[in-house]
Amino acid sequence: MALAQTAPPDAGSLLNQQQRQERLQPPADDAAALLQAPLPDAPDGGFSARIDRVRFSGAEGAIDTQALQAVVADALGKSLTHAQLQALAQRVSAALQAQGYLLARAYLPRQDLSNGELEIAIMIGRLQNAPGRVQVLSDDAALRARATGIADAALPEGPVRNDQLERALLLINDVPGVSARATLEKGAEPGSSRLLIRADSAPAWIGGASVDNFANRYTGAWRSSAWGAVNRPFEHEDLLGVNLSHSSGSDLLGLNYAIGLTPSGLRANVAASSMHYAVGAEFKPLDLRGSARTVSAGLSYPLLRTRKRSLWISMDAERRELVDKALGQVLRERNLDRLTTMLSGNAWDGWWGGGYFGASLGWVAGRVDLDNAADRIADGLSARTRGSYNKLVWRVERNQSLGGLSNWGLYVGANGQFASKNLDSSEKFLLGGPSGVRGHAVGEGSGDNGWLVNAELRRDFLVARHVRAQALLFADHGHVRQHIDPWAGSVMPWSGNAYDLSSAGIGLNLQGERWSLRGAWAHRLGDNPGRSAAGLNADGLRDDHYLWLQASLRF
Incomplete structure (x- = not known):
């Protein structure tokens, strides 16, 4: 491929972009405070x-x-x-x-x-030992039994702590399609209480659709998507979901199923997806096309579950099968088997008006197998991705209210990865696009190692009844190391193996009861070291600014 031309996307990079593509409100703080109120004044005379x-x-x-x-x-x-x-x-x-x-x-x-x-x-307070210590009120007998089991598992005998009550109620609310609330009343034994939980079933199914320009230009920037989920299809703590996505050059279908295994919160999930693509624009004469298929299964468990703090651990095994073709001939066939162990959590606090903190840390261990003999030879002379690899992935974010400035907030988020060797395109870190450095194209700034920081100054306001708006002023900055172990011709002399990308811009989000509109305009700050010899970005254009748009509807 000539250096003057931008490299086309492949199955791995498109899958990577797809997988990388709501602002939460803090819970009401009704926990009792550590009161240090002064004692009342003593009246004149009387006992003391x-x-x-x-x-x-x-x-x-x-x-x-x-x-x-x-x-x-x-x-x-x-x-x-x-x-x-x-x-x-x-x-x-x-x-x-x-x-x-x-x-x-x-x-x-x-x-x-x-x-x-x-x-x-x-x-100290406890739930009664007599039958009926926890009573679940629901018209659904199966839900009533499941919710009672969850509450009994979270509420041991003896003194009851607030975090145990919160865990019980939140785990019931985690059951797909369930809304639960609780009250306490006097128990049958002296000094005891009993817990009454009202568990209501939500609609049997939910769904949504969206249109955006978040996709890769070579497979059609404008993309339409739809998703749907059936709550408790088999009368367990389960969820069956489907998602579809279509652009002029790609189609994706995904299926997933999750089910609760134990009353304490252990859940299992299985998923599968299939994506087919055809590269267009200036690469259309090459008839570049291919597919990416994935199958995964995993477990997750809430180590901590309260209104203010939650911590989950999860483990997922995934199989990826990637195929790229040109003019009807197979260029690359590769299989990736990967195991991801992840620790993720969030917390709310009252610091300086209140805020939300989220973080995750994960370890990915995988192996790349190349089925095509010519591809194995080419890989051995270049990136040498074949074989085992590891990478560390991380994310932190803070959504902060700005003290006395009503309706103003500051968001700062960062994420990145560190790899042990040269990675397949499906595992690389990406900087550009609507969820990264927004003044650069989707797929810009791809590397084995990298990090990214997004900062947003936010202002919330009402524009009409039931319509909320949020204005944004943002800046993005990221760093990428293209290859852990570069090879001859892998690094352009004007970029070096490592470089930075930056951008800044403005945005406006509108949200109604069942719809939302998002828009962001971003301008590149500085140069694009990852450009081709002809000065082209990853999307084959010379743009130094991008407009990202999305319209969504929930059913």
Whole structure:
């Protein structure tokens, strides 16, 4: 291929671009705060007692009494009235609830205060042991049984912590097509409670469609997509989904199925996809076409599941079969077998007005097999991708409210990968496109190692009833190392093996009840070291700015 010409995409790079292509709202903060409200003023006259020390009883070994001593420290050495003593007990109750003991209560037993010691008794709180400790209300008998099993697994006997209640409720809400809410009521035993959960079934199926220009120019930049899912098709914690995508030069069909295996949250998933492509534009006379087929299976488990923090571990095995042809002849046939182990999590906090933090860290171990003899020879003289490989993938993001600036927010996200050797095109890191450095083309900046940072200043506002808008001012920057081990002719003299790409721009998103529109215009900052000798970008054009558009509809 002449250096003046941009290299055409192949099955691996197109699959990679497809796989790389919602802003979350923080949960309501209704957890009890660690109250340090001042004690009420003492009225003139009446009962009072000097308190020099406080002793806690009733929950020895179950709670951190040192933390509770700090809660009552300001009352020591003072004469307190009956009302002030009751307020002190209420403060301890609030502190216990802030520690996670949602059902806990502190009270003052009958006692003699003449020696200056105050006893505060603690009822730590538990669900009743009698039948009916958890009652699920639902018209669906199968759902009622599944939800009861999930709640029983998350709520052990003994004192109940807030995080255990949250895990039970969230795992029930994780069941496809289920919406659950809970209330507590007095139990049948002294000091106990019972949990009532209302589990409602959502629509049996959901779906959506979209149109965008996020695809590769050589297979048709404009792409139409549709997806659908059936909730609990076999009356288990399962989901059956399908997705389709079409452009002028590519078609993709994907199927997936996920099911809950245990009440504690272990889930299994299987998926398959098939993509066919034909390269157009200036490469059309070469009749470049091919396919990418994938099959995968995996497991996932929530190590932590609360309103404010969640942590998952997952493991997925995948088989990729990639074929590229020219003028009816097979150019490349390769199979990739890969195993991905991933740890991912998120957290909400109240820092400077509140924000969301998400992160993931994964390890990919794989092997490339080349079926075509000529391809094996060519690979041995060039990239040498054949054989085993490993790569580390990572992602971090922060969505931050800007303190007192109402409706303003700042988003910063970064992701990248580190590889052990030269990678197949389906495993390379990509910089350009609508989810990367937006002032560069889809497929621009491909490499074995790389990292990318996106920063957005966001302003939310209403434009009409039920229509929200978000304006963006953004900047992107990324770095890529094209080859771990370069070979003769693999690196252009004007680019070097490693280079950076940058861009900045503006965007506007509109969202209604069932539809959304997204638009972003980005301009390249600086040069494009990855251009061809003729100055062409990865899409065969010389553009220094790009406009990305998407319209979506949910059914």
